[in-house]
Amino acid sequence: MTAQNIQAWECIVCGYIHEGAAPPDECPLCGAPRSEFKPRRPSTPHLPAVGGPEGVRVAVLGAGIAGLAAVESIRSASPTAQVTLISEEQHLPYQRLNLTRYLANEIAENQLPIHPAQWYTQHHLQLLLGTKAARIDLGRRSIVLADGQTTAFDKLILATGATAAIPPIPGAAAENxxxxxxxxxxxxxxxxxxxxxxxxxxxxxxxxxxxxxxxxxxxxxxxxxxxxxxxxxxxxxxxxxxxxxxxxxxxxxxxxxxxxxxxxxxxxxxxxxxxxxxxxxxxxxxxxATGVKPTTALAEQCGLTVNRGILVNDQLVTSDPNVLAAGDVAEHRGTVYGLWTVSQIQGHIAGLSALGGQVAFNGVPRSNFLKVLGVGLFSIGAIEPEGPEGRALEQETDSGYQRFVFRGGRLVGAILLGDTRSATAVKSAIERADDLGGLLQRRLPATAVLAHLEVQETGARRG
Ligand SMILES: Cc1cc2nc3c(=O)[nH]c(=O)nc-3n(C[C@H](O)[C@H](O)[C@H](O)COP(=O)(O)OP(=O)(O)OC[C@H]3O[C@@H](n4cnc5c(N)ncnc54)[C@H](O)[C@@H]3O)c2cc1C
The missing domain is CATH 3.50.50.60 (FAD/NAD(P)-binding domain)
Structure with missing residues (x-):
C-alpha cells in the first residue's frame, strides 16, 4: 500500500469530497452530476518528517464522516501510522446524510457504506465496529472500552459527532x-x-x-x-x-x-x-427532528474544555495537546457547524494535524443544500442584512427565488431556491469577499447580480 493510492474528487457545487479512483455518478449532497467533480488538489501539509513520527499510534473515536476523513488523511500522509478507528455502530461507516434518501427509497442500503470492508484491511486500518468507548484516560493516553479492554494512543482524535436532542415532551419515550x-x-x-x-x-x-x-x-x-x-x-x-x-x-x-x-x-x-x-x-x-447536541460526555469526563462542543483551535487541537476533535462534536471559534462537508474537511485537517502537519481550519461560511423535496435549495451566510451598511436584493421567478445579502458592498449571504446551479459562483464570491458595490449602485435586479457572479466564476475557473 502506498500513500498515493487514495484519490479524492471535489464537487465544485457544494464542496463534497469523494475518495476513490473515479468520481461518483451523482453528488450525494447536492445532486450535481459526475461532470461537476474535479480532482482534489492534495493537501500540502508541512509535516516535520514524511508522514509524521514513524509508527505513531493514532486512535480515532467515532467513525462518522469526520472520523473517516481523519483516517483517510492520516493514511494518505503516513504509511506507518498505526491507526485504530472505533465505532459504537455495527455498520461500516456510511453516508449519514443519505439516510433520508434511503428512507425515500431513492437508494438501497448497500449504497450507504462509504468504503467496502476490504478497503480498511487494504489500508491497514484497524476498524472496531460495535465498540463503545466508556472512558478516556488522558494520563495513561488510553481509551477504556465498554468491555474493559483498552486502546493506547499517542494522538487521539475525538469524532463522536452528535446525538438527537429530545425535547421534554410528555410521551416522547413511547416505543413508536x-x-x-x-x-x-x-x-x-x-x-x-x-x-x-x-x-x-x-x-x-x-x-x-x-x-x-x-x-x-x-x-x-x-x-x-x-x-x-x-x-x-x-x-x-x-x-x-x-x-x-x-x-x-x-x-x-x-x-x-x-x-x-x-x-x-x-x-x-x-x-x-x-x-x-x-x-x-x-x-x-x-x-x-428537534435538533442535535454534540456528544461531549467522554470529553467532559476526562477534563477537556467543553462549551457547546469540544473547544478546538485552528489546528483542531483541544485543551490537551495530544487530543484533537473534528466534526459535529467540535466547537471552532464559537461555531458548531453540524454539517457534512465541514465535518469532512475538519476530519482531514485533524488527521494531518495529529501527524504534526502545519494545517489550519479557518472557518467557512455556513451553507446548506437541500434536495430531497425535489426542490433545490442553497442557503449561505447571512439571510438578513445587518446594520446601516446592510442591504438585500431579492427576486421571485417562475423557477423559484433568489436573495443576496450585502454588507458594505460585499456579498455576505444568499438564498437560491429552485435553480441552484449558480451556488458555486455565489459561494466563491462570498469566500473571495468580492467588492460588488458598483453593482449595487446601479440598482440592478437580483438576476443581474447572479449573471455577474456567474461571469466572474467562469473567468476564475479559466484563469
Ligand atoms: C438524516 C440526516 C440527514 C442529513 N443531511 C445533511 C445534509 O443534507 N447536509 C449536511 O451538511 N448535513 C446533513 N446532515 C448532518 C451530517 O450528517 C453531520 O453533520 C455529519 O454526519 C457529522 O459527522 P461526524 O462524523 O462529526 O459525526 P457523526 O456522523 O454523528 O458520527 C459520530 C460517530 O461516533 C460514534 N460515537 C459516539 N460516541 C461514541 C463512543 N463513546 N464510542 C464509540 N463510538 C461513538 C457515533 O455512534 C457515530 O457513529 C444530516 C444528518 C442526518 C442524520
Whole structure:
C-alpha cells in the first residue's frame, strides 16, 4: 500500500469530497452530476518528517464522516501510522446524510457504506465496529472500552459527532417515537412507513423536512409540526419559506406553523399528538427532528474544555495537546457547524494535524443544500442584512427565488431556491469577499447580480 493510492474528487457545487479512483455518478449532497467533480488538489501539509513520527499510534473515536476523513488523511500522509478507528455502530461507516434518501427509497442500503470492508484491511486500518468507548484516560493516553479492554494512543482524535436532542415532551419515550440519526433509526422508521400509515413529524428544520418528504413519497400521511412562524427559519427568510412551502404541501404534507406540542398521548405507544392550541393529531408513529447536541460526555469526563462542543483551535487541537476533535462534536471559534462537508474537511485537517502537519481550519461560511423535496435549495451566510451598511436584493421567478445579502458592498449571504446551479459562483464570491458595490449602485435586479457572479466564476475557473 502506498500513500498515493487514495484519490479524492471535489464537487465544485457544494464542496463534497469523494475518495476513490473515479468520481461518483451523482453528488450525494447536492445532486450535481459526475461532470461537476474535479480532482482534489492534495493537501500540502508541512509535516516535520514524511508522514509524521514513524509508527505513531493514532486512535480515532467515532467513525462518522469526520472520523473517516481523519483516517483517510492520516493514511494518505503516513504509511506507518498505526491507526485504530472505533465505532459504537455495527455498520461500516456510511453516508449519514443519505439516510433520508434511503428512507425515500431513492437508494438501497448497500449504497450507504462509504468504503467496502476490504478497503480498511487494504489500508491497514484497524476498524472496531460495535465498540463503545466508556472512558478516556488522558494520563495513561488510553481509551477504556465498554468491555474493559483498552486502546493506547499517542494522538487521539475525538469524532463522536452528535446525538438527537429530545425535547421534554410528555410521551416522547413511547416505543413508536423515534429520532433519525443512525441507520438503525432509519430501519426502525421504515418498518412503520407503510402506505396509508400516519406520521407526525415534530420539527420543520432541514432534517424534519427531509424526513417528512421521504415518508410522503412512500405514501405515508405526514403532519409536520414547526414551532416557528415559517419553515427553515435559520436558512430562509419568510418569503423564501413561503415558496418552499408550496412544494411541501404539494407532496401532501400537512403543515402546522407556530405550533407547540403539549404531549404525545397513548399508553407506552403514541396514538395522538396533542398541540398546545387543543387540536389532536391521531398518528401511527412520531418522528422527533428537534435538533442535535454534540456528544461531549467522554470529553467532559476526562477534563477537556467543553462549551457547546469540544473547544478546538485552528489546528483542531483541544485543551490537551495530544487530543484533537473534528466534526459535529467540535466547537471552532464559537461555531458548531453540524454539517457534512465541514465535518469532512475538519476530519482531514485533524488527521494531518495529529501527524504534526502545519494545517489550519479557518472557518467557512455556513451553507446548506437541500434536495430531497425535489426542490433545490442553497442557503449561505447571512439571510438578513445587518446594520446601516446592510442591504438585500431579492427576486421571485417562475423557477423559484433568489436573495443576496450585502454588507458594505460585499456579498455576505444568499438564498437560491429552485435553480441552484449558480451556488458555486455565489459561494466563491462570498469566500473571495468580492467588492460588488458598483453593482449595487446601479440598482440592478437580483438576476443581474447572479449573471455577474456567474461571469466572474467562469473567468476564475479559466484563469
Ligand atoms: C438524516 C440526516 C440527514 C442529513 N443531511 C445533511 C445534509 O443534507 N447536509 C449536511 O451538511 N448535513 C446533513 N446532515 C448532518 C451530517 O450528517 C453531520 O453533520 C455529519 O454526519 C457529522 O459527522 P461526524 O462524523 O462529526 O459525526 P457523526 O456522523 O454523528 O458520527 C459520530 C460517530 O461516533 C460514534 N460515537 C459516539 N460516541 C461514541 C463512543 N463513546 N464510542 C464509540 N463510538 C461513538 C457515533 O455512534 C457515530 O457513529 C444530516 C444528518 C442526518 C442524520
Amino acid at each position: 417515537v423515534r429520532c433519525l440519526r443512525t441507520l438503525d433509526d432509519a430501519k426502525a422508521v421504515l418498518d412503520w412507513a407503510r402506505p396509508g400509515a400516519r406520521c407526525v413529524c415534530i420539527g420543520g428544520g432541514i432534517l424534519g423536512l427531509e424526513a417528512a418528504g421521504a415518508l410522503a413519497r412512500r405514501g405515508v400521511e405526514v403532519a409536520l409540526i414547526e414551532g416557528q412562524a415559517w419553515l427553515l427559519p435559520r436558512q430562509l427568510n419568510e418569503r423564501a419559506s413561503r415558496v418552499l412551502q408550496k412544494q411541501v404541501t404539494g407532496l401532501g404534507i400537512r403543515l402546522y406553523h407556530s405550533a407547540g406540542v403539549a404531549r404525545i398521548a397513548g399508553e407506552g405507544r403514541a396514538r395522538e399528538v396533542l398541540l398546545q392550541d387543543g387540536s389532536s393529531l391521531p398518528t401511527d408513529f412520531v418522528i422527533l
